[in-house]
Amino acid sequence: MSNAPGHSARQERWYRTIWRWHFYAGLFTVPFILWLSLTGGLYLFRPQIEALLDQPYTELVRETEALPPARLAAAAVSAVPGSVLHRYILPQQSGDARQIVVGTGASETRVYIHPKTAAVLKTIGEEDRLMRIVFRLHGELMAGRWGSMLVELAASWAILMILTGLFLWWPRTERKNGKNGRGGRLAGVFYPRLGGGRRRVWRDLHAVTGLWVSLFALILIFSGLPWAKNWGDYLREVRALTGTAAAQQDWSAGSAADAHARAALDENVRLHMAGHEGHGGVQESANAPAASLPALNRVVLSAKALSMPGPVELSPPTSFAGIWTVRGISANRPQRATAEIDGRTGAVIGREGFEDRHWIDRVVGYGIAAHEGALFGIANQLLALAVLLGLVTLSLSSLVLWWRRRPAGRLGAPPPQGALGRSWPLAAAIVLLALIVPLFGISLALVILAEKVWLARVPRFAAYLGLRG
Template identity: 55%
Template sequence: MSVPRTERWYRAVWRWHFYAGLLCVPFVLWLSVTGGLYLFKPQIEAALYAPYRGVATGPSLAPEVIAASAVAAVPGSVLHKYVLPESPRDAVEVLVGRGSEDVRVWVHPVTGAVLHQVPEEDRLMRVVFRLHGELLAGAWGSALVETAACWTIVMLLTGLFLWWPRGAARLAGVLYPRLRRGRALFWRDFHAVTGLWISLGALFLIASGLPWANAWGDYFSQVRAVTGTAAGRQDWSAGSATEAARRAREDAAMRAMMSEHADHHGMVMAHMAPPPASLDSVIASARRLHFAAPVDVSPPTAPGAPWQVRSQAENRPRRDSAEIAPDGALIGVQRFADRHWMDRAVGYGVAIHEGAWAGLANQLVNLAVLLGLVLLCLSSVVLWWRRRPTGGLGAPRTLAPLRHSWALVALVLVLAAAMPLFGLSLGLAVMVEAALGRTSPALRRWMGWREAAPAAAGP
């Protein structure tokens, strides 16, 4: 009797689910661990930098003096950002730079003494951020992570297809695992049910993280430009290389502005300190805006350009920005609600992704999803180990050829258009599998390819 067509589809989906898992499991484990650590960035940084809070009593120095102290601590640097302290008793954080490198300097607000300094990219949570998104390997690492993220989406979607109840009359094995039917069935149920409960949250975390990826982020930026929605500055990282290039451009522009200011007043500025009158006036105006902390104040980068004031709140929907003239006059304010709907959507997505939108509850929900992903990966390894054949990869064997399906073709094309690296890697995987399958019968059997049907026996 021939195998039903539904079984052939089940086997085909199961096979690609297996391949997706083979690629994704190491990356999902890595991203879950680093992402779980980054979720608690506010608590971790609060503990790390506690020694620089509440250090002062008495009147504070003028911002120009504090900024000059920070610039002097890093010879050859210029002011990049002045961070408004949340309390007058806290040390002031000042970012100074040389080219693409930012150095964060903590300055005592009363004495002007430098308490601590560290390159911005060497801070613990910045390292975790690059481990999570780029594996500390720049654009190539970002491409690997993005490819794995795309295939994880495929793994989750195919997993839901495999989970879908087929004539099941009970909830056991569908919504919760069966505990008294043996180990094999328990691990199968545990894997399927875990995948069900975390799939929606996992798909959201993956989709909301894609704007940070190099290829997809650039793809998205081009869509913003083509659709005319890129009026404002992109409020999420476009990759370490792109960010470094932006910092280098801004550093060069700030140096040119400060040199011009120094030449205009006949001064020799060994450390390129900011224009004194401007910084004090701008900081006074920025404080009156009461933006959500932390708030960065950045010098102008072109003649006649204003100073930039930006909230860097962890919860991105609270991020507002303003432009202030050198004399302290407020030019304009842009609220988060004023941005294009596409940027607002990404802002909410990133805030939820980072666990910042709803505080501790958001962090714990995300952590539960990440723990579910870890359990999903570990249970998949157990399932593979228990059913692996001797001398074989363990991929589900193919059966009779599938009939052509325009629906499947359309779905693959939609996914490939939405995730270009998925389309490229899928094409490469199909070609590699076909090429390897023709190399030798032994390799074909090891990969679980369908063998030629034997000749029918006589009556």
Template identity: 55%
Template sequence: MNDSVRRWPGYNAVWRWHFYAGLFCIPFVLWLAVTGSIYLFRPQIEALLDRPYARLTVDGPPATAAAQVAAAVRAVPGSVLHRYQLPETPTQAVQVIVGAGKEETRVYVHPRTLAVLAKVDEDQRPMRIVFRLHGELLAGTPGSYLVELAASWTIVMILSGLFLWWPRGGGLGGVVYPRLRSGGRRFWRDLHGVTGFWVSAFALFMLLSGLPWAKSWGGYLRTIRTVAEGQAVRQDWTTGRSEELKARAAADAGTRAMMGEHAEHGGMAMAHPAGSYAPLDRLVATVAPLGLAAPVLIAPPTGMGAPWTAKSDAANRPLRTDLTLDGASGRILSRRDFAERRLVDRVVGYGVAVHEGQLFGWLNQLMNLATALGLILLSVSSVVLWWRRRPGDVLGAPPALTRRPAAIGFFALLIALGLFLPLLGATLVAVLLTEWLVLRRLPRARLWLGLPVRPA
């Protein structure tokens, strides 16, 4: 090919961006694919873990909900009720989430005898750990930033890969199906390109639908919504563990303040008077017949004049419903179904439901699992391709052309992505500044990285 011919965008330039993005992203892609595949089956795994408490021997009518909560609170000294989970069957243990500050414990209580069957730190439940491994690498806010950065660069990697795959003549072999008998480099190249084609749309959706959880992009979205709506925005998802812990502590403090007020009226100095959970019996009688999607959680007031609340916390988010309830009478004060939420909340809700494999049952789980396996195959094949062509003394980046064709379209896309994904935009600027201010003075490093070596 004549290097002086202008191609738009430049194939070689895109190939280099694809290569560098892949070097950074592949370890994270593998990590997210594995942890995400495990989390897909959260309902089945949690049902298996809770099996010992699913079919209990219950002779006679159950105890009151208030008594069940009182037993759970006694089992964790210093705690108060955070949420009461409606049992789905009469023989199932009642699960009560109690807490002290930002710490929460899930207590399994026998519905009739009030025996405490198990106590589990809410943050140490296996699927909660997997969730944090997937979204934050168990590293809190820094981990969330790193995962978001990797996801942003993976979007660049996929889009640049689609450009490289785009058919430029010839048959369908190596385009929509791999030539498995070709052997050698062609086999791995076909496997890589064809797999990327088939999983790219699903992978892009998974990456984009996960962004609202990220600390940076989720905060970015919240800020834009707050400005647009002119008021603080309440979202049905958290942007990082720190926000979740802050919300827990605030709710706990509000509940304790309410209970302290009641205690003073009663002329007692108890941390939680015995009658403070009495409204729960009326509320259970109101909420249970509604048939809300499980799990259904009932929570006490968290401020003066605040109502009790009940919500469906279904993994299939479009099935969720929020209620406010009057503790004195048990009547419903307000009901808000998913369809009544703002458009942004509904779009994110559908996206999260698909992301977690819960929107359309096992088929959704299998579709996401196939996408994750495809990303693993894509990553492995790319490493094989790189290792086979890599010279022994350099990184092995695609060569930079002396007369580099214009990549105007690709760089315009990068700028657009940098605006949509601020963390990506910031790292793009950082990379360019590093090359201009640092690497230009290190010719050996530029040679090893495959960057053009500038004449002295």
């Protein structure tokens, strides 16, 4: 590629480097963007999908016909031999089937109980529920830590793709006439030009879509990073060192950590039950006969009085103090709250609202709620869906553009369009990203090292990638 008028060899090498990184990022991330957009688009509408799946189990009886919660919990535990109560979920409507989660170790089962007859209507493993499968497909590719690592790498390289894409798109000034590199017009910058042939249409579709979705896409990507196993661990370590760690994290730390938490809950509930038996006290455990479960009835009444936005889960005591935990797990996380209730008296002995949490937890909570489409209702869902469709358009158009204009035997970076000007903001943003997301920093260092040490020394690769001017 020869130097364009007014461009130094150094500028052109820098331009080719940016374009090459843009290509690397696109080549790696396009399959992930398509997959994450599909699974993320489904997960955005989790409330509607789960409501549709649970519709046969709603409005079964009148409120006055419902049996006491203790009777219903006992029926759920009996449906899964060897299990204990993990969570009792307050119904959205008083006549709905009671959804009660029981567990054996790390394995949990959701049992749907008829509120009037205590008959078992449905049982399903918690991790076998449709939206839980979609959640794991989206965040871990059903591959645990390694899948989470791939998703984190794809997310961070997608950020690089967006940053370099914006740099390449940015309207520049031609030295020869002082005009905008695209004729000083808004066409092709803020909206696509529909004339001038298919190549121009594809080019404008790619560039204009990239402009409009970039900011929202960056928010979407960054708000999903706390779920990533490696970056999540990194965040927790930083918070531990700075004394800002939360007592209990309000978002998933990965399937392995979630399984460990379920197993710990199961073990502690069983220890609490054994402690009651060893002390000769009244058994108030979830696998005891219904007559010995008065605590749950009291706790349900107190939990309802708290008027937390649903769903609301009640977890049994894990210590001899007999304290039940109440958690509001609304998808709109700023509405979430937790409380502790004394099972012996039904008294609320502590409550924490979203506003009481550390500012880091609040920021992450807002981000996750927006990421899941729950922060401002259906408008949030539709906006996030539009961003996902924009990312799909961006990815597919990039493949079409590259395939159409690629020269034989070369990567095919286009010549610089106008003066490159200062690029230090881009370099600073990439360095900052490498520091914020260490996994990306390591991968970027490996790519640069591979270029310098190996690829540049192999003439075929060096010529294809444009490593030699």
